[in-house]
């Protein structure tokens with residue numbers, strides 16, 4: 001139970017009960033049946049008892065959940081490093097961040113700034129129609 005988890009969030013009561021029951025099943029099965037169940041190879045899953053498959057499914061589920069959390073954390077990390085040149089907001093503070101890279105120079109601009117700059121451009125074009133011919 002006390003095992004620390006990545007991206008920790010408090011367990012619900014139901015989740016705690018589910019884990020406790022799974023642990024009880026595991027211990028009952030391990031002590032009840034003869035033989036070193038802890039050392040059975042995963043390759044022989046066809047002959048494994050029910051509790052093994054239950055535990056395997058549980059662990060696999062936890063692993064997939066952690067992988068998803070890790071992916072999200074990586075995406076957040078990338079987003080944190082992106083700053084809009086127009087308003088200075090960071091990737092996680094905007095809807096969409098656009099950008100281009102030229103060598104080591106990475107230029108980023110957010111969706112709100114593109115809308116704002118486009119409006120300015122429309123104003124300038126209305127004031128100076130000749131600009132369209134350049």
Ligand SMILES: [Zn+2]
Pocket residue numbers: 084085086087088089109110111112113
């Ligand atoms: Zn911006």
